[in-house]
Amino acid sequence: MRKRTARVSVSVHRLREVEQVMLLLSHEFPLPARALALDMRVRERYLRSIVADARALGKPIISGDQGYRIGTRDDLLRCAARLDAHAKRELQRVRDLRISAEQVTYRPGMW
Numbered sequence: 001m002r003k004r005t006a007r008v009s010v011s012v013h014r015l016r017e018v019e020q021v022m023l024l025l026s027h028e029f030p031l032p033a034r035a036l037a038l039d040m041r042v043r044e045r046y047l048r049s050i051v052a053d054a055r056a057l058g059k060p061i062i063s064g065d066q067g068y069r070i071g072t073r074d075d076l077l078r079c080a081a082r083l084d085a086h087a088k089r090e091l092q093r094v095r096d097l098r099i100s101a102e103q104v105t106y107r108p109g110m111w
């Protein structure tokens with residue numbers, strides 16, 4: 001069974017995982033991804049997908065050097081700006097790679 005919200009459609013199981021993350025993050029201090037993943041008995045990569053779905057569901061989870069935590073409005077705006085800057089750098093790398101690819105002519109045995 002899936003639940004559909006305005007932003008994302010997630011399974012009931014995923015909703016439980018999101019609620020578990022929110023419960024674990026109910027402290028005032030950040031929780032490192034490794035510790036959070038251990039508490040949930042999942043891999044860090046899977047944890048990132050849960051956090052992404054939680055954010056898509058409107059949960060105010062922010063991340064930083066010290067880990068994940070529930071943020072205030074100002075925290076959310078700062079985190080969004082940091083992620084936006086990171087995304088822009090990544091998009092510039094994509095553009096640079098495409099430009100480089102257009103300039104490369106491959107010949108068998110070249111490398």
